[in-house]
Amino acid sequence: MTAALIDGKAIAKDLRERISGAVGPLEAALGRKPGLAVVLVGEDPASQVYVRNKAKLTRAVGMESFEHRLAADTPQAEVEALIRQLNEDETVDGILLQLPLPDGLDANAAIALIDPEKDVDGLTEVNAGRIVLGKQGLVPCTPQGSVILAKSHLPDLSGLNAVVIGRSILVGKPLALLLQSENATVTMAHSRTKDLAEVCRSADILCAAVGRPEMVRGDWIKPGATIIDVGINRIEAEDGTAKLVGDVAFDEAKEVAGAITPVPGGVGPMTIACLLRNTLLAAARRAGQPDPQGV
Amino acid sequence: MTAALIDGKAIAKDLRERISGAVGPLEAALGRKPGLAVVLVGEDPASQVYVRNKAKLTRAVGMESFEHRLAADTPQAEVEALIRQLNEDETVDGILLQLPLPDGLDANAAIALIDPEKDVDGLTEVNAGRIVLGKQGLVPCTPQGSVILAKSHLPDLSGLNAVVIGRSILVGKPLALLLQSENATVTMAHSRTKDLAEVCRSADILCAAVGRPEMVRGDWIKPGATIIDVGINRIEAEDGTAKLVGDVAFDEAKEVAGAITPVPGGVGPMTIACLLRNTLLAAARRAGQPDPQGV
Numbered sequence: 001m002t003a004a005l006i007d008g009k010a011i012a013k014d015l016r017e018r019i020s021g022a023v024g025p026l027e028a029a030l031g032r033k034p035g036l037a038v039v040l041v042g043e044d045p046a047s048q049v050y051v052r053n054k055a056k057l058t059r060a061v062g063m064e065s066f067e068h069r070l071a072a073d074t075p076q077a078e079v080e081a082l083i084r085q086l087n088e089d090e091t092v093d094g095i096l097l098q099l100p101l102p103d104g105l106d107a108n109a110a111i112a113l114i115d116p117e118k119d120v121d122g123l124t125e126v127n128a129g130r131i132v133l134g135k136q137g138l139v140p141c142t143p144q145g146s147v148i149l150a151k152s153h154l155p156d157l158s159g160l161n162a163v164v165i166g167r168s169i170l171v172g173k174p175l176a177l178l179l180q181s182e183n184a185t186v187t188m189a190h191s192r193t194k195d196l197a198e199v200c201r202s203a204d205i206l207c208a209a210v211g212r213p214e215m216v217r218g219d220w221i222k223p224g225a226t227i228i229d230v231g232i233n234r235i236e237a238e239d240g241t242a243k244l245v246g247d248v249a250f251d252e253a254k255e256v257a258g259a260i261t262p263v264p265g266g267v268g269p270m271t272i273a274c275l276l277r278n279t280l281l282a283a284a285r286r287a288g289q290p291d292p293q294g295v
Numbered sequence: 296m297t298a299a300l301i302d303g304k305a306i307a308k309d310l311r312e313r314i315s316g317a318v319g320p321l322e323a324a325l326g327r328k329p330g331l332a333v334v335l336v337g338e339d340p341a342s343q344v345y346v347r348n349k350a351k352l353t354r355a356v357g358m359e360s361f362e363h364r365l366a367a368d369t370p371q372a373e374v375e376a377l378i379r380q381l382n383e384d385e386t387v388d389g390i391l392l393q394l395p396l397p398d399g400l401d402a403n404a405a406i407a408l409i410d411p412e413k414d415v416d417g418l419t420e421v422n423a424g425r426i427v428l429g430k431q432g433l434v435p436c437t438p439q440g441s442v443i444l445a446k447s448h449l450p451d452l453s454g455l456n457a458v459v460i461g462r463s464i465l466v467g468k469p470l471a472l473l474l475q476s477e478n479a480t481v482t483m484a485h486s487r488t489k490d491l492a493e494v495c496r497s498a499d500i501l502c503a504a505v506g507r508p509e510m511v512r513g514d515w516i517k518p519g520a521t522i523i524d525v526g527i528n529r530i531e532a533e534d535g536t537a538k539l540v541g542d543v544a545f546d547e548a549k550e551v552a553g554a555i556t557p558v559p560g561g562v563g564p565m566t567i568a569c570l571l572r573n574t575l576l577a578a579a580r581r582a583g584q585p586d587p588q589g590v
Binding site: 126193 | 425428469472485
């Protein structure tokens with residue numbers, strides 16, 4: 001192995017500790033703890049694990065966690081009424097609607113109701129627009145975490161060539177815009193891209209966010225490049241057990257790249273840490289306080 | 296000259312004629328003409344010419360033109376009050392705040408008040424966000440016109456490499472996102488890009504939107520590429536007279552490119568045509584009518 005490992009687990013832990021350090025002074029200023037409300041509709045097992053984990057880490061940094069669990073057959077109007085209520089609730093700084101919603105519910109309509117100042121997932125039109133316009137807003141967590149990991153290895157991205165594979169609204173598009181605002185030259189690649197391997201070989205920073213196990217091979221990588229692997233794919237290992245792999249063939253890539261995020265333990269842990277960071281920022285901004293420093 | 300000329304003037308005229316053809320049926324459905332309100336603050340000579348030209352072309356396609364001229368020393372509150380009034384006015388489908396505003400006025404604060412459904416310049420956070428999220432919205436006029444010109448020569452952009460030079464919020468960033476939604480592989484280049492000439496040579500579609508006269512040279516261009524020149528720069532010609540040139544060295548580029556937009560007469564005329572198109576769409580959508588076809 002020649003590549004340095006970008007340890008997302010350690011970097012996320014460090015970020016959570018810095019958030020925890022900023023919560024105390026903010027709590028003193030607000031007269032209450034910053035609060036994150038999570039709405040879970042239905043009983044999707046993976047979502048239940050995520051929500052439990054988010055709640056635990058929210059409390060661990062000293063914030064309030066409000067959990068709202070609704071039955072899978074909850075009508076749309078009731079989900080929307082809850083979001084309106086959370087918008088009005090002064091003790092709630094962040095609202096997270098756990099996706100996907102059960103069949104029959106309209107996630108877009110529900111998301112559209114979230115107050116942009118409490119939209120800690122960065123899913124609303126207003127927050128997406130603020131990224132384009134270069135204005136202060138709440139940035140989606142996974143792309144935000146990806147940029148933090150890239151900068152942990154390359155503090156200055158200016159003038160570097162970045163390639164983002166995947167153009168989802170949750171990751172690929174905002175990630176491309178964030179890398180551009182760091183002054184990288186960004187190419188947005190996707191399923192229609194011709195000679196994707198050749199495009200990837202131009203990248204000083206290669207971000208894969210497509211959800212295809214080990215699609216990016218070692219010979220797609222420029223020697224010394226920094227690899228941010230956003231994919232988390234469950235595959236069957238040779239011994240029949242389940243195994244998580246990224247969108248990058250790690251064993252090949254680590255022989256060529258300069259630095260690489262592992263899966264698991266790379267971008268994944270950053271997502272919740274950035275959610276807590278957004279909640280902290282939302283709490284400060286809603287109260288007219290300056291953004292906490294050092295987080 | 297080997298490159299085909301992309302005649303923006305003719306394509307814009309054709310688009311305006313199709314808009315004109317769609318106005319009649321929409322007027323019948325609405326019981327009134329679609330209306331565009333233009334707000335001009337101060338006496339900037341170039342802005343006065345633009346506003347006069349917009350009003351003339353608005354009436355020429357059969358729409359109402361409402362012009363609001365305010366003195367340069369109008370207070371911010373008065374500009375904002377006018378925008379609120381236009382938001383409420385049912386006969387106004389589009390609101391255009393002519394930029395730049397005189398010193399001392401806050402354009403961002405004024406723009407933020409424009410009802411996104413009437414934001415025919417596509418300047419609000421909501422409409423910028425809708426481009427990222429792939430939702431129906433009102434798209435800024437110059438990038439929209441640029442894509443129409445590119446597609447006039449290359450009807451299917453899927454899989455082509457596009458390079459956009461410049462990352463302004465008015466042109467570069469939305470243009471990159473629009474080209475991506477046409478399935479091009481888009482590279483966003485800018486002043487920090489290393490070896491810009493080499494990046495440009497990878498482009499099947501090269502869009503220059505930087506405002507630097509003739510910056511893109513002939514040897515930056517891949518033979519056969521389609522060149523969309525968004526720049527409009529006033530320079531002094533050899534005989535001392537003023538002359539308009541683009542961001543691309545036209546005389547060199549036309550010997551290499553497959554197709555190219557001239558300056559003037561390329562992207563420029565498309566901007567107003569797309570403004571009228573946005574006004575037509577806004578009028579239809581506000582009334583719950585389907586988008587007019589063929590425009």
